[in-house]
Amino acid sequence: MRPIPMGAEMSQKTPMYLEDLTVGQTFRSDTLAVEPGRLKAFAAEFDPQPFHLDEAAAANSLFGGLVASGWQTAAISMGLMVRSDFKIAGGLIGVGVEAIRWPRPVHPGDVLRVESEIVEVRPSQGNPDRGVVRVRNTTLNQHDQPVMIQVASLIVPRRRG
Amino acid sequence: MRPIPMGAEMSQKTPMYLEDLTVGQTFRSDTLAVEPGRLKAFAAEFDPQPFHLDEAAAANSLFGGLVASGWQTAAISMGLMVRSDFKIAGGLIGVGVEAIRWPRPVHPGDVLRVESEIVEVRPSQGNPDRGVVRVRNTTLNQHDQPVMIQVASLIVPRRRG
Numbered sequence A, B: 001m002r003p004i005p006m007g008a009e010m011s012q013k014t015p016m017y018l019e020d021l022t023v024g025q026t027f028r029s030d031t032l033a034v035e036p037g038r039l040k041a042f043a044a045e046f047d048p049q050p051f052h053l054d055e056a057a058a059a060n061s062l063f064g065g066l067v068a069s070g071w072q073t074a075a076i077s078m079g080l081m082v083r084s085d086f087k088i089a090g091g092l093i094g095v096g097v098e099a100i101r102w103p104r105p106v107h108p109g110d111v112l113r114v115e116s117e118i119v120e121v122r123p124s125q126g127n128p129d130r131g132v133v134r135v136r137n138t139t140l141n142q143h144d145q146p147v148m149i150q151v152a153s154l155i156v157p158r159r160r161g
Helices: A037-044 A053-060 A070-082 B036-046 B053-060 B069-083
Strands: A025-035 A091-099 A111-123 A132-140 A146-157 B026-028 B092-100 B113-122 B132-141 B146-157
Touching: A025 A070, A037 A070, A037 B069, A070 A111, A070 A132, A070 A146, A070 B036, A070 B069, B036 B069, B069 B113, B069 B132, B069 B146
Parallel strands: none
Antiparallel strands: A025 A111, A091 A146, A091 B092, A111 A132, A132 A146, B026 B113, B092 B146, B113 B132, B132 B146
16 A cells, blocks of 8 residues: 555565655554453553452443553554554654544453554654654454544654655 | 532542532642653563663664653553542543643653643533543643643543432
8 A cells, every 4th residue: 555665665564754654544453462460460550440450349330340441552552553564764753642532441351453544644844854644543352343543643754855 | 629518528539529520620649750660661561662662772763862652651640640639439431532742751760740630521411420521631740841731531420419
């Protein structure tokens, strides 16, 4: 889906520049299973609430069972993207996220993956050496149901003239 | 700043309901130092990019030195909020975040805290037992500079009639 510059075939692993990205391009990550132990360890450090820590307490919560912190889902999604073919020269550097939704919870044992779609490519007005790319990242579970949807803005360098 | 119901003095630790929250109320967390070892451990698991993992590689990046993953800043901020006096009955349950910005990086050794301000209190149309509260959470470093700003929407139960 990516334009191939100067006739050379480029591996999907080759870091991309602003010129390589166009609206509508999509990238898919590998999958990652959410281990119960890692779910509770993340909660203990970052989000120590009963519905993330303890099965019995979680059964009495709004969720009716143990669920992952939404921030763990966000962090796992970042890891899946970093390890995917969506490689940007200089790295995946976000300036911000304009919207995150968690439409349904993530449970222990769920298997997550991320689909990323480029929604805007905009050269910077002030910095001729870079631009901003908006990308919609959808994290899906093993039933192909979205568990997190976010639109992030990334700093992407331009090729040197 | 919080209205005190029925003349009874309520500890700041008492979980709050929708009726206890008003626009303009603010809450402050304790502080947490970002340990270099924890910064690299988070990056290794969730955001394995050179500028989060290795001082030498980070020196050559856009950041000029080692910085925390923005998702670690988000996770640390959640932990600070959960452990603060901003206690909601049923827990801090976010349905989404409408905007996150990371205006400057977090470095190893930075000391973070969160200030939360209620910006909207809205009873649910469909669920008479709950509402949605929008809260602006600003994560500040030891120089009182914002490192993360987000506006989150939380599900907050109403008192039973």
